[in-house]
Structure formats: structure tokens, C-alpha cells
Amino acid sequence: MRALLQRVSEASVTVEAEVIGKIGPGLLILVCAMPGDDVETAERLAAKVSKLRLFKDDAGKMNLSLAQTGGAALVVSQFTLAADTSRGNRPGFSGAAKPDQAHALYEAFAAALQALDVPVETGRFGADMAVALVNDGPVTLWLDTDQP
Template sequence: MRALLQRVTQASVTVDGTIIGKIDAGLLILVCAMPDDTEATAQSLAAKIAKLRLFKDDAGKMNLSLAQTGGSALIVSQFTLAADTSRGTRPGFSYAAKPDVANALYEHFVGCMKSLDIPTQTGQFGADMSVALTNDGPVTLWIDTQA
């Protein structure tokens, strides 16, 4: 799986003019399932993200995890993270999992984050979404479980 994490002071996702997910301080997680991913991959990614020390401690150092701070996660599916731009000027998306598999893995990933006691909001799989955020830091990380 691939994930792009952004530490935020707030984030929201809107579909058809309605906010369907909104968080205050925490992580905006854009996630993409790849063809070889499994539920174990999703579970491993969730555990890693919950423990990553991306938040400031009292000394101002990035020493605290999402789980330690009580922050929230806004999880949005984004197949474009699998873009292949190696040829031409139009990205290809054959590296993304098929929609039915991707949706199941996305839902499993969301469930894993919730099972780790991370307050979680989501986007809507396959929908045309508008995502708003205030990046804190800025802190942005790319995680690829295949690497």
C-alpha cells in the first residue's frame, strides 16, 4: 500500500457540497491499495502510522505518535498515488489495485486504524471529493509498503 501522510491542524473532505469527514489536529492519510496488497499489508501500515513519531513533545521535538497525542485521522482513498509517469505525459494507473479489491483493503485499513483507538473519519471511496487541510509544519511523509 502507499500512503501520503500530512500532519494537520485541521482537515475535511466534502462530497457534493456536504462535509462527510472532518478532524482537528492529527493526520490526513491519503491511501492507495496496490495489486499485491493484502489485509495483512493494511494492518501493518495502520500499526506503523499510529506509532510514527510525527508530533511535537514539550521540548518541540517530533517524539510523539498519533496514538500518544490523541489526534485523529482523516483517511481518504486516492488511487492516483499509484500513477506511472514513466512514459509520455498522461499518467497510467495500472499499478493500482482493481476497485473492488482496493475498496475492501481501504475499508480494512480504516477498521485497523479504529481498532488502534485512533479517532477516524473518512472520505467516500470512488467519489469525486474535495479535500481541505491546514498542513502543520509542514510535515508530509510518503510510505510505500512495497519498498
């Protein structure tokens, strides 16, 4: 799986003029399932995300995890994270999992994060979504589960 994490002071996702997910301080997580991923992959990614020390402690150092701060996660599916731009100017997305598998793994990731006591809001898989955020820092990280 591939994820783009952005530390935010607030974030929301809107579908058809309705806000369907909204958080205060925490992480906006754009997530993409890749071929070969499974539920274990989603759970491993959720565990990593919950433990990453991306939030400031009392000394102003990035030393606290999402779980330690009580922050929330807004999880949004984004197959375009699998874009291949090596063959010209039009990206290809064959590196993303098929929709049925991707949907199940997106749900598994969000559920695994919630099982780790992280409050989770989500977007709507496959929908045309408008994502708004106030990036805090800015702090943005790219994670791939196939890399150590």
C-alpha cells in the same frame, strides 16, 4: 499499499457540498491499494502510521505518535498515488489495485487504525471529493509497504 501522510491542524473532505469527514489536529492520510496487497498489508500500514513519531513533545521535538497525542486521522482513498509517468505526459494507473480490492483494503486500513484507538473519519471511496487541510509544519511523509 502506498500512503501520503500530512500532519494537519485540521482537515475535511466534502462530497456534493456535504462535509462527510472532518478532524482537528492529526493526520490526513491519502491511501492507495496496490496489486498484491491484502488485509495484512493494510493492518501493517495502520500499525506503522499509529506509531510514527510526527508530533511535537513539550521540548518541541517530533517525538510523539498519533496515538500518544490523541489526534485523529482523516483517511481518503486516492488511486492516483499509483500514477506511472514514465511513458509520457499522461499518467497511467495500472499500478493501482482493481476497485473492488482497493475498496476492501481502504476499509480494512481505516478499521485497523480505529482498532488501534485512533479516531478515524473517512472520505467516500470512488467519489469526487474536495479535500481541505491546514498542513502543520508542514510535515508530509510518503510510505510504501513494499519497502522496509
